[in-house]
Amino acid sequence: MQIRPGFSSTEAARCATALSELATAALIDEARLSPKPGLVDSRGSGAHQDLTLALMERSARSLQPTFHALALHSWCRPVDVALRQRVGKLGRDGERQMMAATQGVNTHRGAIWALGLLVSAAAMLGGQGSAAQITAQAAALACLPDVDAPKSFSKGLRATQRYKLPGAREEAQQGFPHIMQCALPQLRRSRRNGADDHLAQLDALMAIMASLSDTCVLSRAGLAGLQSMQLGARLVLAAGGCAQPAGRAALARLDGLMLAQNASPGGAADLLAATLFIDRISTRAFADDHQ
Numbered sequence: 542m543q544i545r546p547g548f549s550s551t552e553a554a555r556c557a558t559a560l561s562e563l564a565t566a567a568l569i570d571e572a573r574l575s576p577k578p579g580l581v582d583s584r585g586s587g588a589h590q591d592l593t594l595a596l597m598e599r600s601a602r603s604l605q606p607t608f609h610a611l612a613l614h615s616w617c618r619p620v621d622v623a624l625r626q627r628v629g630k631l632g633r634d635g636e637r638q639m640m641a642a643t644q645g646v647n648t649h650r651g652a653i654w655a656l657g658l659l660v661s662a663a664a665m666l667g668g669q670g671s672a673a674q675i676t677a678q679a680a681a682l683a684c685l686p687d688v689d690a691p692k693s694f695s696k697g698l699r700a701t702q703r704y705k706l707p708g709a710r711e712e713a714q715q716g717f718p719h720i721m722q723c724a725l726p727q728l729r730r731s732r733r734n735g736a737d738d739h740l741a742q743l744d745a746l747m748a749i750m751a752s753l754s755d756t757c758v759l760s761r762a763g764l765a766g767l768q769s770m771q772l773g774a775r776l777v778l779a780a781g782g783c784a785q786p787a788g789r790a791a792l793a794r795l796d797g798l799m800l801a802q803n804a805s806p807g808g809a810a811d812l813l814a815a816t817l818f819i820d821r822i823s824t825r826a827f828a829d830d831h832q
């Protein structure tokens with residue numbers, strides 16, 4: 542681990558602890574947030590047969606050491622292939638950790654990817670980056686080749702190739718546009734308009750679902766399912782968002798629609814958790830010289 546001049550290893554460890562706690566809390570808050578269309582939430586399992594809220598929370602907690610290791614190894618490091626390789630290995634170790642904690646159920650693969658890159662990027666910037674700097678740094682990392690990646694074919698890859706639409710990799714490589722241009726502005730706009738935080742978070746989820754090509758939805762419900770999800774989310778926001786009775790009615794209709802199609806926007810949920818992480822991290826700094 543390389544320590545930036547002027548920063549101690551204690552400082553790196555303290556920052557890694559803070560970042561890993563924030564990432565884990567963002568995952569737990571996302572899982573509990575209700576009502577989310579088709580997703581696991583405090584009401585139940587949504588469109589999922591094998592997921593529960595308790596399992597999502599156990600999985601989130603099991604990932605804290607992964608986020609901690611990612612932050613420690615990325616601390617004040619420049620973007621290069623060696624770091625990309627290390628981050629890829631730690632991410633895959635995290636996936637194994639998650640599978641062990643859930644007895645083989647995929648609870649958070651997409652979330653490990655998005656939050657893992659963002660935790661690494663925040664640590665690379667010594668815990669002092671802005672939202673724009675962190676997402677740009679994460680994109681630079683995601684654009685480097687993942688040389689040790691297994692050549693297996695995933696559901697997400699299949700969907701992106703079949704429909705010629707971007708998926709989790711492209712979202713990261715483009716600097717997380719659904720966080721920076723959709724969810725974060727909507728979260729802050731809804732708060733400014735007087736929505737309480739839980740309703741503002743639901744609005745942020747709608748802002749993501751309104752345009753994301755979520756490969757979870759494409760895999761289960763095809764292009765028609767994706768388009769109906771995007772339209773449904775736009776209708777919630779057009780009705781004034783979740784703080785308004787008409788917005789909540791539109792949200793309930795969207796929930797019914799997702800369940801009827803057996804579809805769940807797992808990618809949008811990951812990006813909401815990542816948005817909560819970025820929102821919280823960019824309003825505070827972790828390095829001592831900023832306190």
Ligand SMILES: CC(C)(COP(=O)(O)OP(=O)(O)OC[C@H]1O[C@@H](n2cnc3c(N)ncnc32)[C@H](O)[C@@H]1O)[C@@H](O)C(=O)NCCC(=O)NCCS
Nearest residue numbers: 629632651654657695697698708709712754755756807808
């Ligand atoms: C890139 C990942 C997510 C694989 O993506 P792929 O589309 O091939 O596979 P898979 O279908 O298994 O998972 C995709 C998951 O991403 C999420 N997702 C779906 N659509 C989107 C989207 N448009 N944008 C963002 N996330 C999305 C969902 O949670 C979905 O389940 C990841 O597993 C990976 O390859 N990791 C390698 C390890 C690594 O380098 N990690 C570095 C950071 S820790």
Ligand SMILES: Nc1ncnc2c1ncn2[C@@H]1O[C@H](COP(=O)(O)OP(=O)(O)OP(=O)(O)O)[C@@H](O)[C@H]1O
Nearest residue numbers: 572580581647648649650651652757807808810811
């Ligand atoms: N609250 C949530 N509910 C459901 N999925 C979530 C939630 N939060 C995040 N996710 C993301 O959704 C993904 C689950 O996606 P998906 O439904 O495609 O799982 P799968 O096991 O690969 O597929 P399937 O269930 O269709 O067999 C996880 O990788 C996770 O990152």
